[in-house]
Amino acid sequence: MSTMDCAGIREMIPEVASGRAGQAGAASVEAHAGSCEGCRAELALARLVYQSRPQAPAELADRIISTMRRDRRRLQRPWWGISAAAVAALALGIGITARPAADTLDLLDVEVALEDETELWLSDDGVLAGAPVFDALSDEALAELLDELQAIAPPGGQA
Amino acid sequence: MTDEAPGAGRIPDSDLVERGRTGDESALGALVRRYQDAAFRVAVSITKDDDTALDAVQEAFLKAFRALEGFRGDASFRTWLLTITANEARGALRKANRRRETALELVEPIASRGPDPAERAVLADESERARTALGKLPEKQRMSVTLRIEEGMSFREVGEVIGSSEGAARVNYFHGIRRLRELME
Numbered sequence: 001m002s003t004m005d006c007a008g009i010r011e012m013i014p015e016v017a018s019g020r021a022g023q024a025g026a027a028s029v030e031a032h033a034g035s036c037e038g039c040r041a042e043l044a045l046a047r048l049v050y051q052s053r054p055q056a057p058a059e060l061a062d063r064i065i066s067t068m069r070r071d072r073r074r075l076q077r078p079w080w081g082i083s084a085a086a087v088a089a090l091a092l093g094i095g096i097t098a099r100p101a102a103d104t105l106d107l108l109d110v111e112v113a114l115e116d117e118t119e120l121w122l123s124d125d126g127v128l129a130g131a132p133v134f135d136a137l138s139d140e141a142l143a144e145l146l147d148e149l150q151a152i153a154p155p156g157g158q159a
Numbered sequence: 160m161t162d163e164a165p166g167a168g169r170i171p172d173s174d175l176v177e178r179g180r181t182g183d184e185s186a187l188g189a190l191v192r193r194y195q196d197a198a199f200r201v202a203v204s205i206t207k208d209d210d211t212a213l214d215a216v217q218e219a220f221l222k223a224f225r226a227l228e229g230f231r232g233d234a235s236f237r238t239w240l241l242t243i244t245a246n247e248a249r250g251a252l253r254k255a256n257r258r259r260e261t262a263l264e265l266v267e268p269i270a271s272r273g274p275d276p277a278e279r280a281v282l283a284d285e286s287e288r289a290r291t292a293l294g295k296l297p298e299k300q301r302m303s304v305t306l307r308i309e310e311g312m313s314f315r316e317v318g319e320v321i322g323s324s325e326g327a328a329r330v331n332y333f334h335g336i337r338r339l340r341e342l343m344e
């Protein structure tokens with residue numbers, strides 16, 4: 001017989017079922033469950049819930065971390081930051097929506113748009129300016145911009 | 160990883176949050192690895208769909224990290240993150256339900272999706288039965304049970320995540336457990 005009543009035991013069951021309880025607590029719950037059918041069933045059920053808990057897919061963390069890096073680059077870039085990307089996306093969006101049935105922006109669309117769209121330009125401070133600057137971008141910088149645009153409008157279409 | 164015992168010689172959340180605030184991406188990565196499973200469980204408990212849940216979890220982490228400046232250091236990062244996750248998951252579920260309605264697909268509502276009697280016979284496995292039974296509980300009961308047992312949260316923390324008082328979280332938990340036992344009999 002345990003000195004603790006069922007209500008007290010049931011408060012402790014989640015910690016015991018998940019192995020978080022201290023030794024003394026676990027021992028008193030086990031002892032009580034040995035002679036109390038209701039608490040025994042509840043302990044078994046809580047163990048089942050704990051043991052069958054879902055796990056995130058293994059690749060989730062990497063996916064979140066790489067999206068987070070892109071997100072932070074986009075928000076913190078000292079020059080041509082979010083405003084420039086937004087301006088470019090807006091400009092590209094105009095070109096893209098003019099094309100039939102192109103309601104999603106994928107990398108291929110952007111590449112095509114950049115090649116075709118000769119009127120695209122943006123300045124260092126993200127304000128539309130009088131001279132095209134895409135020519136001055138390195139391949140790497142251009143790739144980064146495409147990366148950002150994809151983050152803004154991912155292939156799934158969920159911005 | 161996520162299930163390591165809290166305080167077992169690991170870097171406290173508050174330190175990782177502080178480092179994350181100053182732009183330390185490895186600290187943010189550590190928080191992702193520490194809480195991705197808990198966040199996924201919260202999200203899937205609401206959406207009952209893995210893909211919708213995964214999107215909600217990713218969005219929740221991004222929003223949390225963007226708002227890290229305004230996060231109070233004395234609050235629990237886990238509770239805060241899981242609250243954001245629950246909100247994201249509810250939003251994603253609403254969106255998914257709207258899409259389903261506008262697509263005029265006559266599918267069973269997601270909240271009552273469960274095995275039919277023929278399938279149920281195949282689900283002899285106790286774990287499967289437990290998850291199926293959990294899926295039949297009202298959302299607040301289900302979340303109270305899973306947050307209390309799977310994440311080891313106090314009723315006060317459970318209440319924060321489900322948007323209820325501590326007392327309501329306790330009532331939801333015990334009602335949920337009782338209903339679960341009935342469903343499992």
Ligand SMILES: [Zn+2]
Pocket residue numbers: 005006009032036037038039040
């Ligand atoms: Zn008892």
